[in-house]
Amino acid sequence: MSVFLLPDGPVQIAFSGGRTSGYMLHQILEANGDLPDRVEVTFQNTGREMPQTLDFVAEVGRRWRVMVTWLEYRKDAPFFEIVGHQGASRDGEPFEALIERRKFLPNQAARFCSTELKVRTAKRYLRSLGWTHWTNCVGIRADEPHRLNKPPPKDRWTVWTPLAAAGISRHDVAAFWRRQPFDLQLPNVNGNCWLGNCDGCFLKSEANIAALARDFPDRAAWWERMETKVRGLTTTKAAAQFSKRYSRADMRRYMERQGDWALSTDGALCQAAHGECVG
Ligand code: SF4
Numbered sequence: 001m002s003v004f005l006l007p008d009g010p011v012q013i014a015f016s017g018g019r020t021s022g023y024m025l026h027q028i029l030e031a032n033g034d035l036p037d038r039v040e041v042t043f044q045n046t047g048r049e050m051p052q053t054l055d056f057v058a059e060v061g062r063r064w065r066v067m068v069t070w071l072e073y074r075k076d077a078p079f080f081e082i083v084g085h086q087g088a089s090r091d092g093e094p095f096e097a098l099i100e101r102r103k104f105l106p107n108q109a110a111r112f113c114s115t116e117l118k119v120r121t122a123k124r125y126l127r128s129l130g131w132t133h134w135t136n137c138v139g140i141r142a143d144e145p146h147r148l149n150k151p152p153p154k155d156r157w158t159v160w161t162p163l164a165a166a167g168i169s170r171h172d173v174a175a176f177w178r179r180q181p182f183d184l185q186l187p188n189v190n191g192n193c194w195l196g197n198c199d200g201c202f203l204k205s206e207a208n209i210a211a212l213a214r215d216f217p218d219r220a221a222w223w224e225r226m227e228t229k230v231r232g233l234t235t236t237k238a239a240a241q242f243s244k245r246y247s248r249a250d251m252r253r254y255m256e257r258q259g260d261w262a263l264s265t266d267g268a269l270c271q272a273a274h275g276e277c278v279g
Pocket residue numbers: 046106111113114117197198200201202203
């Protein structure tokens with residue numbers, strides 16, 4: 001029996017707009033045929049996804065004839081809105097609305113952006129459908145044990161990870177997309193899609209943040225603008241930086257001075273100022 005067969009009851013399939021969850025959706029469609037009404041495929045747009053991600057989500061829906069519900073956080077009740085490819089935010093609007101409400105920035109230790117913009121946004125939508133308990137299908141692979149071995153959520157859903165149950169690794173996902181007539185148009189560097197999810201996410205490596213500042217200065221500018229905005233709302237420095245070690249303005253200035261050298265030299269970014277981290 002296929003591990004991709006749908007469990008009973010309402011099922012949310014979380015499509016992040018990446019290759020892994022796209023592959024998972026494909027396998028579920030293969031195993032079940034057309035999805036019954038009790039299944040919702042959702043994509044939560046933060047507004048900081050690359051345009052290629054938005055195009056990929058739309059193309060998956062079109063080619064595989066599957067209804068993907070695009071959701072965005074809103075700061076006023078009911079705190080979400082259903083959008084579509086055309087109307088999706090493309091300049092961080094949902095993310096900025098959340099920052100304005102919280103008056104501090106998310107960081108490695110306080111990832112409220114993911115909770116609010118993705119998890120709770122989907123939950124609010126599903127609750128609006130009258131769902132009380134459901135299965136949440138997430139694209140965690142067998143080679144991601146750190147994501148798998150988390151305690152089950154104390155919430156309205158049970159997590160279902162069919163990719164892990166099927167023993168799927170990043171190599172299987174890459175091989176699948178090589179066989180498809182279309183793909184996410186973002187580079188895959190050693191199995192890492194560094195432009196996936198939010199473009200300047202603080203969980204990405206310093207080298208990735210530096211590369212964004214160099215290659216996509218307009219996109220990096222949004223993150224710098226958020227730091228400036230929150231500096232005007234708080235007296236705590238930590239609340240107004242995405243990283244403890246450097247501000248996005250520091251990063252931009254550093255890249256303007258050092259450019260490619262910094263990206264091709266191991267440790268360059270961490271030795272910028274007399275052996276201390278940038279910022
Ligand atoms: S990708 Fe990063 S910045 Fe975006 S919501 Fe997730 S944790 Fe937050």
